Amino acid sequence: MLEVDVTLTQGGFRLDAVFAAQAPIVALFGRSGAGKSTLVNAIAGLVTPDRGRIAVEGRTLFDARSGIDLAPEDRRVGYVFQDALLFPHLTVRANLAYGERLTPPHERYVDRARVIELLDLQRLLDRRPSGLSGGERQRAAIGRALLASPRLLLMDEPLASLDAARKAEILAYVELLRDELRLPIVYVSHSLEEVTRLADHVVVIGEGRVLAEGALAAVMARPDMAMLAGRFEAGTVIEARVARVDEAHGLTTLAFDGGELVVPNLDALPGEPVRARVRARDVSIALTRPEGISIQNILEAKVTALASEYGAIVDVEMSVGGATLLARVTRKAVAELGLRPGLGVHALVKAVAIDRRSVGFA
Amino acid sequence: MMLSEEEFGVVALSLKVGLWAVAVSLPPAIAAAYVLARKRFAGKALLDAAIHLPLVLPPVVVGFLLLELFGRRGPIGALLEPLGIEFAFRWTGAALAAAIMGFPLMVRAIRLSIQAVDTRIELAARTLGASPLRVFLTVTLPLAWPGLVTGAILAFARALGEFGATITFVSNIPGETQTLPLAIYTFTQTPGYDAQVLRLSLLAVALSLVALALSEWLVRRTGATETAHA
Numbered sequence: 001m002l003e004v005d006v007t008l009t010q011g012g013f014r015l016d017a018v019f020a021a022q023a024p025i026v027a028l029f030g031r032s033g034a035g036k037s038t039l040v041n042a043i044a045g046l047v048t049p050d051r052g053r054i055a056v057e058g059r060t061l062f063d064a065r066s067g068i069d070l071a072p073e074d075r076r077v078g079y080v081f082q083d084a085l086l087f088p089h090l091t092v093r094a095n096l097a098y099g100e101r102l103t104p105p106h107e108r109y110v111d112r113a114r115v116i117e118l119l120d121l122q123r124l125l126d127r128r129p130s131g132l133s134g135g136e137r138q139r140a141a142i143g144r145a146l147l148a149s150p151r152l153l154l155m156d157e158p159l160a161s162l163d164a165a166r167k168a169e170i171l172a173y174v175e176l177l178r179d180e181l182r183l184p185i186v187y188v189s190h191s192l193e194e195v196t197r198l199a200d201h202v203v204v205i206g207e208g209r210v211l212a213e214g215a216l217a218a219v220m221a222r223p224d225m226a227m228l229a230g231r232f233e234a235g236t237v238i239e240a241r242v243a244r245v246d247e248a249h250g251l252t253t254l255a256f257d258g259g260e261l262v263v264p265n266l267d268a269l270p271g272e273p274v275r276a277r278v279r280a281r282d283v284s285i286a287l288t289r290p291e292g293i294s295i296q297n298i299l300e301a302k303v304t305a306l307a308s309e310y311g312a313i314v315d316v317e318m319s320v321g322g323a324t325l326l327a328r329v330t331r332k333a334v335a336e337l338g339l340r341p342g343l344g345v346h347a348l349v350k351a352v353a354i355d356r357r358s359v360g361f362a
Numbered sequence: 363m364m365l366s367e368e369e370f371g372v373v374a375l376s377l378k379v380g381l382w383a384v385a386v387s388l389p390p391a392i393a394a395a396y397v398l399a400r401k402r403f404a405g406k407a408l409l410d411a412a413i414h415l416p417l418v419l420p421p422v423v424v425g426f427l428l429l430e431l432f433g434r435r436g437p438i439g440a441l442l443e444p445l446g447i448e449f450a451f452r453w454t455g456a457a458l459a460a461a462i463m464g465f466p467l468m469v470r471a472i473r474l475s476i477q478a479v480d481t482r483i484e485l486a487a488r489t490l491g492a493s494p495l496r497v498f499l500t501v502t503l504p505l506a507w508p509g510l511v512t513g514a515i516l517a518f519a520r521a522l523g524e525f526g527a528t529i530t531f532v533s534n535i536p537g538e539t540q541t542l543p544l545a546i547y548t549f550t551q552t553p554g555y556d557a558q559v560l561r562l563s564l565l566a567v568a569l570s571l572v573a574l575a576l577s578e579w580l581v582r583r584t585g586a587t588e589t590a591h592a
Contacts, residue, residue: 098500
């Protein structure tokens with residue numbers, strides 16, 4: 001359980017954040033400059049809030065009222081920075097050992113051999129940071145933070161400086177950590193893709209305030225999230241389970257309480273819980289069930305709201321069983337179909353629009 | 363070139379004075395450099411100016427001030443004498459004069475290299491459980507190593523060449539305070555010792571070159587290990 005309630009002013013910028021989260025991975029999501037990094041710095045003890053309280057798993061790290069302000073080295077909070085910040089004068093092996101050596105033996109719960117194996121660091125041990133690629137550096141930095149046996153791991157945009165292939169690689173490692181070490185992680189990102197894939201609980205930060213927080217699907221379904229995500233990425237998240245795997249066609253069928261969703265194969269086993277992010281621009285609406293159409297996913301839906309009518313574009317919010325879908329259509333289409341709240345429609349989702357990158361394993 | 367016993371004594375004394383000057387001034391120079399590089403406080407400009415004073419004052423004035431403060435009747439000298447620490451007309455005084463004259467050069471070099479250390483790397487070390495002192499010893503100092511070497515060598519070279527403050531403070535006593543420059547000066551004042559002057563001058567050049575080469579080697583050695591695997 002991570003509890004945060006702080007106010008912090010830093011050179012004209014004011015951060016006011018209140019949230020509490022109980023989840024393996026909590027995502028702090030928001031645009032750059034929204035205050036996400038300041039918030040994780042406050043959790044790590046690198047900046048001091050003006051007022052408030054921060055607690056991790058019931059342990060108070062900061063409490064202005066009772067004068068508690070643990071030094072960063074006493075917080076047992078690991079920190080993976082955007083640009084790794086390895087010690088340039090030390091080998092990877094010595095970088096990994098740095099925090100481990102400073103951890104009292106009875107506090108160590110992370111096994112060095114396992115971390116080296118998990119993050120594939122064996123080959124890098126005798127090298128210096130200057131000789132590593134961006135992805136290798138980030139892996140070493142994650143290992144270094146883990147070996148200090150933290151009680152919470154902060155990751156501040158750990159993928160921001162990496163290319164797409166490295167990103168996918170590190171994401172897979174983060175998933176491994178979550179599943180194997182059961183270490184609570186606060187993951188800072190401005191990428192919906194990363195957040196969907198990793199996070200169970202999302203805290204949306206904007207202009208120094210918490211704009212929304214809660215379970216990923218619930219937060220993503222909020223109409224104001226469409227504005228925040230931007231035109232391209234607006235969408236919703238559907239919590240589902242793998243129902244069937246169709247090896248012959250390379251498809252996976254996901255079942256959720258509004259029906260089924262066919263997506264390209266996910267390498268997942270039947271029964272596994274997954275999250276699929278469906279972007280509003282990948283969803284179309286038909287009044288009657290269309291026939292002779294390539295679209296694999298035709299879902300019975302009910303219009304619940306028409307949102308953000310700026311210019312030619314309207315986001316249509318629909319309920320599909322208990323899930324929410326957004327469809328981004330033209331204002332002309334809304335008029336021609338007579339879309340209004342309460343109307344029963346068919347939501348059409350292209351299977352290929354939901355790829356591996358927009359699915360996370362819960 | 364074989365050294366006479368006398369010449370050898372002069373060189374040995376110069377090296378002793380130079381090494382002691384560097385060894386004694388290094389810790390306070392590191393502290394001053396760190397404070398100037400990292401801290402903000404009232405009077406910082408004043409401290410900065412005070413440290414740089416020996417660089418701009420005539421060395422004779424520095425020597426005179428040292429004599430007033432550390433002489434047997436001076437306020438600090440009188441305080442230290444019962445403890446067995448004497449400076450006036452002793453080689454220790456020559457070392458003190460050399461240390462003070464080299465101090466600004468040392469602080470400057472170390473300060474620049476500390477300023478070049480990314481403070482976020484230090485913060486990363488804090489999150490890994492290191493106290494501020496440990497961060498300083500295991501991260502800041504090693505990363506500032508080239509500046510430390512440069513500063514130490516600069517101060518050492520300055521100590522070898524120190525003349526004005528030394529002769530004013532501890533006079534020119536053969537075997538006690540007569541360092542290389544003082545010996546050269548003495549010979550230039552004595553007719554018929556031109557060859558002696560030349561020999562000692564060549565020695566001074568050689569010592570300075572060795573010091574420079576040593577610093578180059580020390581800095582390169584650490585640089586090399588850092589990029590060896592690149």
